[in-house]
Amino acid sequence: MYxxxxxxxxxxxxxxxGFSQRVVAEIGQTGFDYGQFGRHAGPPKxxxxxxxxxxxxxxxxxxxxxxxxxxxxxxxxxxxxDEHAAMDKAAKIWNRRLDRPKVTEGDLRDLIEKEVxxxxxxxxxxxxxxxxEDWETRGPMFxxxxxxxxxxxxxxxxxxxxxxxxxxxxxxxxxVQLAKWVDIDGERYVQFPKIPTPREHDDCLFEDRIALxxxxxxxRDRW
Numbered sequence: 001m002y003x004x005x006x007x008x009x010x011x012x013x014x015x016x017x018g019f020s021q022r023v024v025a026e027i028g029q030t031g032f033d034y035g036q037f038g039r040h041a042g043p044p045k046x047x048x049x050x051x052x053x054x055x056x057x058x059x060x061x062x063x064x065x066x067x068x069x070x071x072x073x074x075x076x077x078x079x080x081x082d083e084h085a086a087m088d089k090a091a092k093i094w095n096r097r098l099d100r101p102k103v104t105e106g107d108l109r110d111l112i113e114k115e116v117x118x119x120x121x122x123x124x125x126x127x128x129x130x131x132x133e134d135w136e137t138r139g140p141m142f143x144x145x146x147x148x149x150x151x152x153x154x155x156x157x158x159x160x161x162x163x164x165x166x167x168x169x170x171x172x173x174x175x176v177q178l179a180k181w182v183d184i185d186g187e188r189y190v191q192f193p194k195i196p197t198p199r200e201h202d203d204c205l206f207e208d209r210i211a212l213x214x215x216x217x218x219x220r221d222r223w
Contacts, residue, residue, distance in 0.1 A: 019062065021052075021062055049061075064090050077090045171215065174219065
């Protein structure tokens with residue numbers, strides 16, 4: 001469902017899942033500090049998933065969708081017995097907003113500059129050949145596409161940022177260095193180590209959680 005979440009209306013940040021809990025019954029031992037966990041501790045906070053002691057008031061688990069940049073969020077949804085159903089409900093609330101930012105000419109220009117390359121030349125020529133109306137409006141757009149194709153053909157510099165590529169390459173190299181040969185039934189296999197991933201990373205994206213787990217592994221002993 002992550003890939004179906006709209007960007008944040010306020011800042012364009014990425015929506016992510018947040019978990020918390022809230023008190024549903026002030027039933028605890030006499031003298032329990034309700035100011036720490038009780039109703040007077042304020043609204044639920046993202047990341048408050050620490051188990052309460054047995055003598056604390058009963059709580060219910062909550063989930064919401066919030067922006068990772070400006071922290072704008074949906075109302076909290078009770079998880080109940082089905083966590084995925086609660087996350088789906090919060091995601092629908094997140095995507096139900098109507099004040100989406102309008103597309104501007106600058107957005108169109110950025111799309112052309114970033115997404116169209118030399119390999120799309122035949123597609124653009126085919127679109128140009130099939131267009132037979134509204135040249136006054138579409139003409140400038142075709143001109144922008146044509147200029148972008150020319151620029152992409154001349155330039156040979158890869159536009160992808162190099163930093164994430166180098167980081168992923170380092171993680172792959174670490175896994176290869178920690179791999180071992182295993183002989184099973186006369187056949188040789190490559191066995192990679194089991195990588196522990198802590199529960200506090202449950203809210204991360206799948207790729208981010210794997211990256212954090214690999215980064216936490218120790219390097220191969222080079223002695």
